[in-house]
Amino acid sequence: MxxxxxxxxxxxxxxxxxxxxxxxxxxxxxxxxxxxxxxxxxxxxxxxxxxxxxxxxxxxxxxxxxxxxxxxxxxxxxxxxxxxxxxxxxxxxxxxxxxxxxxxxxxxxxxxxxxxxxxxxxxxGPDHLLRLGPLTVDPEAYRAVIDAAAGPLPLELTPTEFRILAHMARFPGRAFGRAELVDACLPEGAALDRTVDSHVSNLRRKLAAAEADGMLEAVRGIGYRLDMPHVR
CATH class of the missing domain: 3.40.50.2300 (Response regulator)
Known part of the structure; x- marks a missing residue:
């Protein structure tokens, strides 16, 4: 809380x-x-x-x-x-x-x-829902929705993109290293840092298209951070 x-x-x-x-x-x-x-x-x-x-x-x-x-x-x-x-x-x-x-x-x-x-x-509301500004993530249903101007807009995410988003939504404002995201969200193989970069890039593009641009940011020298747009 x-x-x-x-x-x-x-x-x-x-x-x-x-x-x-x-x-x-x-x-x-x-x-x-x-x-x-x-x-x-x-x-x-x-x-x-x-x-x-x-x-x-x-x-x-x-x-x-x-x-x-x-x-x-x-x-x-x-x-x-x-x-x-x-x-x-x-x-x-x-x-x-x-x-x-x-x-x-x-x-x-x-x-x-x-x-x-x-x-x-x-x-x-349901305790398992993760809410951050316009974003609502339902880890149990594998569903993420943006509250856009025209109404709720579901995000079409791959399983890996969803795991990254849900993991970061549990700790808003925290900077995650690439290796940490690999361990938490890509446990099935020896994923490289650039693989995480690719997934995050796609996720950022989809968030921006759903009027949530700026929520997922790169943190120079560390990795990535999910937070309220323009709020620190």
Missing amino acids: TDALILIVEDEPEIAEILETYFAREGFRVICARDGTTGLAHHQRLRPDLVVLDIKLPGQDGYEVLAAIRRRGETPVIMVTALAEDLDKLQALRIGADDYVVKPFNPLEVVARAGAVLRRTMGR
Whole structure:
């Protein structure tokens, strides 16, 4: 769970930086937005596992952002706001917030609450599915799907390409050496490093064709890394 992607939508830079630091310290991946419109764009493109959302935001406020997220699906949302009135809290919970934290707050408490929400909500789908942004991998069904603009798009992969993708999806953001990929995904023969390069090249081409360009990257001097597009 600690490799989950957290989207922080907060217009106060100091608060956003504090939250980002504490989430990253616990092993979470983090992306930040300073306004509601940017936050919704990140949510649409990156499919975060949880959103930490302020209410008073430039442009679209937190209530509007929360309502838009709920129209899209069930991404858990924790409201973090200076609005302490019961009416504000009830409105957020009625729209669909999973939790509500009032400023000033202890950042450790926010991270702990996020962990509790994730443990509760990540059980909504099959445990064996591997999800990374627009990519969903089902190791049991040997099926990989990209959530493209026009809808779910299955990837037509060879067995070796699928094994490489599934193996890397279990450890997003980690750099894999070629020899490690050979041992984990090509156990049937004495595969060479250039054989892995060929499989990965084909896999990258298929991901790019399915609107997932940039997820599988070469790491100079090491091998390859699968991660969220443009998120580190």
